[in-house]
Amino acid sequence: MDIFLQQIINGLTLGSVYAIVALGYTMVYGIVQLINFAHGEVVMVGAMVALWVITALAGSGTTLPPLVIVLIGTLCAIPACMAVGYAMERIAYRPLRNAPRLAPLITAIGISIILQHLAMLIWSRNPLAFPQIISNPVFHLGGATISGVQIAIISLSLLMMAALTLLVYRTKLGVAMRATSENPEIAGLMGIDVNRVISITFVIGAALAAVAGVMVGTYYGIAHYTMGALLGMKAFSAAVLGGIGNLAGAMLGGMLLGVVEALGTGYIGNLTDLCHVSWISSDLAERCAVDGHVILFGSNYQDVFAFVVLILVLVFRPSGLLGERVSDRA
Amino acid sequence: MSLLSVRSLRVTYGGIEAVRGIDLDVAEGELVALIGANGAGKTTTLKALSGMVRPAGGRVTYKGIDVTGMASHHLIRQGIALVPEGRGVFARLTVEENLAMGAYTRNDPPGVSADLDRVFELFPRLSERRAQVAGTLSGGEQQMLAIGRAMMSRPRLMLLDEPSMGLAPLMVQKIFEVIQSISAQGVTILLVEQNALLALEAANRGYVMESGAITMEDAASALLESPQVREAYLGQ
Numbered sequence: 001m002d003i004f005l006q007q008i009i010n011g012l013t014l015g016s017v018y019a020i021v022a023l024g025y026t027m028v029y030g031i032v033q034l035i036n037f038a039h040g041e042v043v044m045v046g047a048m049v050a051l052w053v054i055t056a057l058a059g060s061g062t063t064l065p066p067l068v069i070v071l072i073g074t075l076c077a078i079p080a081c082m083a084v085g086y087a088m089e090r091i092a093y094r095p096l097r098n099a100p101r102l103a104p105l106i107t108a109i110g111i112s113i114i115l116q117h118l119a120m121l122i123w124s125r126n127p128l129a130f131p132q133i134i135s136n137p138v139f140h141l142g143g144a145t146i147s148g149v150q151i152a153i154i155s156l157s158l159l160m161m162a163a164l165t166l167l168v169y170r171t172k173l174g175v176a177m178r179a180t181s182e183n184p185e186i187a188g189l190m191g192i193d194v195n196r197v198i199s200i201t202f203v204i205g206a207a208l209a210a211v212a213g214v215m216v217g218t219y220y221g222i223a224h225y226t227m228g229a230l231l232g233m234k235a236f237s238a239a240v241l242g243g244i245g246n247l248a249g250a251m252l253g254g255m256l257l258g259v260v261e262a263l264g265t266g267y268i269g270n271l272t273d274l275c276h277v278s279w280i281s282s283d284l285a286e287r288c289a290v291d292g293h294v295i296l297f298g299s300n301y302q303d304v305f306a307f308v309v310l311i312l313v314l315v316f317r318p319s320g321l322l323g324e325r326v327s328d329r330a
Numbered sequence: 331m332s333l334l335s336v337r338s339l340r341v342t343y344g345g346i347e348a349v350r351g352i353d354l355d356v357a358e359g360e361l362v363a364l365i366g367a368n369g370a371g372k373t374t375t376l377k378a379l380s381g382m383v384r385p386a387g388g389r390v391t392y393k394g395i396d397v398t399g400m401a402s403h404h405l406i407r408q409g410i411a412l413v414p415e416g417r418g419v420f421a422r423l424t425v426e427e428n429l430a431m432g433a434y435t436r437n438d439p440p441g442v443s444a445d446l447d448r449v450f451e452l453f454p455r456l457s458e459r460r461a462q463v464a465g466t467l468s469g470g471e472q473q474m475l476a477i478g479r480a481m482m483s484r485p486r487l488m489l490l491d492e493p494s495m496g497l498a499p500l501m502v503q504k505i506f507e508v509i510q511s512i513s514a515q516g517v518t519i520l521l522v523e524q525n526a527l528l529a530l531e532a533a534n535r536g537y538v539m540e541s542g543a544i545t546m547e548d549a550a551s552a553l554l555e556s557p558q559v560r561e562a563y564l565g566q
């Protein structure tokens with residue numbers, strides 16, 4: 001098996017999900033300069049609602065094809081998440097629009113805790129099996145494999161990214177969003193209802209998060225009330241990697257982070273196998289002779305990479321890969 | 331009856347009273363100049379009239395309706411457009427997108443595209459740079475864009491805040507020609523200016539503002555003759 005190619009494929013799958021979630025962080029940051037730490041929880045809500053609907057439908061003995069059932073689950077998750085995103089902004093963030101920046105940040109953490117615990121009350125504290133009802137054919141590609149679900153995740157993500165880019169750069173609403181993100185006061189002078197544009201931004205981000213929730217649920221076959229936290233932090237890292245506030249940056253950052261994480265996970269065991277340097281101690285040489293490997297960091301360190309990347313970006317290039325400063329001469 | 335009528339308007343920032351109960355009238359079709367020293371409260375007055383700050387007191391009547399404290403995104407729909415101090419163009423949007431935002435409230439594509447042609451005719455420089463982001467324009471070009479953008483809403487009342495600020499003499503002249511041509515097309519104008527001479531030469535009437543209050547009000551020609559104005563604002 002070609003580990004490299006396989007991990008690239010796995011990384012792009014994961015990266016697609018990160019990118020979709022990172023877009024939510026970056027759009028909201030772009031328009032209100034707020035890091036919505038509760039965004040990961042919206043992904044979780046999406047997964048849970050879809051799980052609910054899909055489980056109910058699949059268990060009801062309906063003759064609907066599985067793909068349609070998943071589609072219905074997704075179409076229920078999207079408005080649910082949109083409502084959560086809208087309510088979050090309306091109830092929690094809007095009153096704090098002119099407060100010191102620490103206030104909305106702490107509020108975001110509070111919302112994230114509230115959402116997690118509400119989800120725990122509704123969907124229990126146990127990991128739930130996300131129904132994997134669609135057939136998942138496996139295709140061979142070089143020395144690696146790619147599954148139908150992986151293909152679906154990657155292509156659907158690319159499609160959503162293209163649609164979002166068109167929306168933001170080719171429609172009147174999109175121009176209004178960019179205008180608002182640059183200068184809300186002047187945007188208001190143009191007749192743009194700034195509050196409405198901000199609401200729409202949260203709602204679009206939440207809709208993307210809903211789809212991401214269904215994707216991770218389907219991919220891993222599991223959902224849990226805390227699943228949004230780690231995913232959210234990674235997607236946030238991806239947004240920072242690309243340059244927070246920058247759409248293309250979030251997409252690139254998400255994909256890159258997914259690939260880095262997959263490659264890291266694929267190779268870290270081998271790279272930190274102390275038996276490569278078994279000559280440094282006779283004890284070690286003995287253990288290597290017996291076990292073959294003495295691995296310092298195994299693939300259970302997979303979650304570390306995103307944060308190593310985050311720290312490296314913050315130290316060496318805080319504005320991110322694509323986060324350039326446009327000079328304002330005005 | 332005047333198109334815009336301001337009575338006892340007060341605006342405060344925290345504890346500071348920047349506008350202390352001013353009265354001001356602008357009749358339909360008039361070009362009125364508002365002059366005054368730095369910090370007199372001219373920008374604050376325009377911000378209150380365009381909904382960017384909420385007045386602390388007083389009353390603003392426009393077209394006979396009370397618009398005191400109305401938000402800017404509603405006022406533009408009533409036909410009030412502001413060309414803000416420092417231009418306020420969207421630096422990351424292209425020239426064309428900036429102009430499109432000026433027409434944000436309009437739903438008549440043919441009319442909008444006709445007005446776009448008119449703006450490009452008036453400012454050929456903008457036409458050449460239509461796909462360029464506004465942040466890369468020169469100061470004068472940005473001012474043209476700010477005025478063009480305000481024109482795109484087809485306003486009935488245009489408020490201009492120091493359109494000549496920081497521009498070379500030739501550009502100042504050009505901007506004033508444009509303002510007069512907009513006025514000649516029937517748009518009512520309230521013009522705030524540091525360049526009192528040019529403003530009063532262009533205007534029908536003028537107001538002088540000092541420390542948040544209106545201290546003089548007269549026909550522009552009379553203000554140009556007034557010894558106080560000549561000494562304080564015309565440097566003569």
Ligand SMILES: Nc1ncnc2c1ncn2[C@@H]1O[C@H](COP(=O)(O)OP(=O)(O)OP(=O)(O)O)[C@@H](O)[C@H]1O
Pocket residue numbers: 343346348366367368369370371372373374375415524
């Ligand atoms: N956002 C603000 N917060 C606090 N004080 C302000 C604010 N904006 C203006 N002021 C104060 O209000 C007063 C009037 O300011 P304003 O900008 O209206 O003056 P101006 O006549 O436009 O001056 P200039 O000719 O320099 O533009 C000034 O004393 C200014 O310091």
Ligand SMILES: [Mg+2]
Pocket residue numbers: 372373374415491492
């Ligand atoms: Mg001013």
